[in-house]
Amino acid sequence: MLLRTILCLSLCAVLLPAEEDPQEPPQKPAAPALDLKKILSESDEFQAKLKSFGMSYEEGLVRAIGEVAYRGGGPCEYLVNVYPAKAHETVVLLDNGPWKGEGRRPRRFSKGLAITLNNAFICAGFKTGKVFSWDNKTGEVFPPKGPTVYLYAEWTDEAGKKHRALMSEWLWNFKTQYVMKPGKFVYTGSQMIDEGPPHHKKWFGAEVDGLLVAIMNTSTSLIDNTEEGGEENGAYEAIPLRVPPIGTRVTILFSDKKLDGALVHKPLRLPKEVFEARKRIAAEKAAAEKAAAEKAKAAAAKEKGTTGDK
Numbered sequence: 001m002l003l004r005t006i007l008c009l010s011l012c013a014v015l016l017p018a019e020e021d022p023q024e025p026p027q028k029p030a031a032p033a034l035d036l037k038k039i040l041s042e043s044d045e046f047q048a049k050l051k052s053f054g055m056s057y058e059e060g061l062v063r064a065i066g067e068v069a070y071r072g073g074g075p076c077e078y079l080v081n082v083y084p085a086k087a088h089e090t091v092v093l094l095d096n097g098p099w100k101g102e103g104r105r106p107r108r109f110s111k112g113l114a115i116t117l118n119n120a121f122i123c124a125g126f127k128t129g130k131v132f133s134w135d136n137k138t139g140e141v142f143p144p145k146g147p148t149v150y151l152y153a154e155w156t157d158e159a160g161k162k163h164r165a166l167m168s169e170w171l172w173n174f175k176t177q178y179v180m181k182p183g184k185f186v187y188t189g190s191q192m193i194d195e196g197p198p199h200h201k202k203w204f205g206a207e208v209d210g211l212l213v214a215i216m217n218t219s220t221s222l223i224d225n226t227e228e229g230g231e232e233n234g235a236y237e238a239i240p241l242r243v244p245p246i247g248t249r250v251t252i253l254f255s256d257k258k259l260d261g262a263l264v265h266k267p268l269r270l271p272k273e274v275f276e277a278r279k280r281i282a283a284e285k286a287a288a289e290k291a292a293a294e295k296a297k298a299a300a301a302k303e304k305g306t307t308g309d310k
Helices: 002-015 036-041 044-052 113-123 205-209 272-309
Strands: 056-058 061-068 078-082 090-094 150-156 162-166 171-173 185-187 192-194 202-204 211-214 223-225 236-238 249-255
Touching: 036 113, 044 113, 056 113, 061 113, 090 249, 113 202, 113 205, 113 211, 192 205, 202 205, 205 211
Parallel strands: 078 090, 211 223
Antiparallel strands: 056 061, 061 090, 061 249, 078 211, 150 162, 150 249, 171 236, 185 223, 192 202
């Protein structure tokens, strides 16, 4: 309960600033802002949660554990999620350690993971950004904003050799026709979900959906993509030759700066005929979207004119 209360207080402090009425008499000075970093670092409950999920943090760096779940073969919409969310299109799923039971790991073992990871980001000094959003009336899209996060995966192969890889280099962007550039992921902090009437109870979006690192822009993920193509469904695919085998245990590093020791991959480019085909498909899609937007705009203008005549 303490961690949920802290989360709600922090979001309310950001989303619901006090409004001053010039007609009202001067009020007492506002209470000092909560030092969430201090509160969390001194919380036994939070420290226990970190340990239960195998997480740790230091200034500018958060570590979490998980397993490779997807290597490519189709669209890749998420880089990291909470087990088992979107397993068919997510490269790594975070969990609480290797599963030794029978059958699939029950979902209950992942409860609280997203909230704990977000609290670790707070303790590591990351500042909450702004989630991806759009205007329902105009259709205007507002890209995600926030501090840059570099994601690295560390693992040991069957021969006992240790590896570290920059995870953005595991992704191919069909919009740019190249490997995803580094420094395009930002920490947004997810959004709160209103369950609606009658009580309008608020829930932490990343915990509800289990979404942590979105490749396709998602308002409830903790981390989102700012590269061209992030707003499109199916713009990215994982590069199978660069991703460890499915089932490989990995440690994910969320860092505010580039780290040394990452694998250096050979340049990767599509065969000319594939490149041209993808380029043509992209151009056709862009033309269709433009035509649809112009048609919708013309229809809206016509409807407005008709309404005005009445």
